[in-house]
Amino acid sequence: MGKDVIIACDFSSKEETLAFLDKFSGKKPYVKIGMELFYAEGPSIVKEIKARGHQIFLDLKLHDIPNTVKKSMNVLSRLDVDMVNLHAAGTRAMMEGALEGVTRPDGTRPLVIAVTQLTSTSEERMQEELLINSPIDQTVMHYAANAAKAGLDGVVCSPMEAGKVHDTCGAGFLTVTPGIRFADGEKGDQVRVTTPAQAKEIGSDYIVVGRPITAAADPVAAYERCIAEFVG
Numbered sequence: 001m002g003k004d005v006i007i008a009c010d011f012s013s014k015e016e017t018l019a020f021l022d023k024f025s026g027k028k029p030y031v032k033i034g035m036e037l038f039y040a041e042g043p044s045i046v047k048e049i050k051a052r053g054h055q056i057f058l059d060l061k062l063h064d065i066p067n068t069v070k071k072s073m074n075v076l077s078r079l080d081v082d083m084v085n086l087h088a089a090g091t092r093a094m095m096e097g098a099l100e101g102v103t104r105p106d107g108t109r110p111l112v113i114a115v116t117q118l119t120s121t122s123e124e125r126m127q128e129e130l131l132i133n134s135p136i137d138q139t140v141m142h143y144a145a146n147a148a149k150a151g152l153d154g155v156v157c158s159p160m161e162a163g164k165v166h167d168t169c170g171a172g173f174l175t176v177t178p179g180i181r182f183a184d185g186e187k188g189d190q191v192r193v194t195t196p197a198q199a200k201e202i203g204s205d206y207i208v209v210g211r212p213i214t215a216a217a218d219p220v221a222a223y224e225r226c227i228a229e230f231v232g
């Protein structure tokens, strides 16, 4: 399983997204559809990209009471995506409900990945506003362990945390890692970044790459550079 490059299609319309994917003539990269595109275009954009032959990570980060998440995941399971996610902060009962809901009648299901603490949350904000007194890295590992106990497949984390997540939750527990930049590229608003090659070295299973590919002069070449560095 795994070792793939997922392109974050952070566009706000179907036209822009399909025009971007058309550049890959013949190639079918794994794509991430987030809230922006999903809320703009609805489930039809997922069906359309799936019908074009792409694998899809539907990044909607569910977080609600267990019954609502279970039923919502059941609806999402019909979109036939390959990966979905939720917030580990929803507790193990919510994660278990999600797994039950997302399992299709034939027993298959997409990979289910947990968000631990968002990388936009600093340790200071987490402690002061959320009243979580532990250090943030301990909180992240604890949430990852909860996700593993609930039966989830992995977590979204910084590539820098991927090794520690594998040590805590097992080598088979997946790490899906944004925060990827080329050695000679712009960091933008990402702070703790690694190159695709470093992410491979630390043991990421999937890298999620947005602007280094979507904003590149030649997106296909940038994607292939990611594949060459990360998958080899």
Ligand code: C5P
Pocket (backbone or CB within 6 Å): 008, 010, 034, 118, 119, 120, 156, 157, 178, 179, 180, 188, 190, 208, 209, 210, 211, 212
């Ligand atoms: O453009 P860039 O490569 O920074 O895009 C990274 C993608 O990964 C974006 O879709 C962003 O929302 C997502 N992401 C992230 N950090 C997280 C979780 C998701 O950058 N902790």
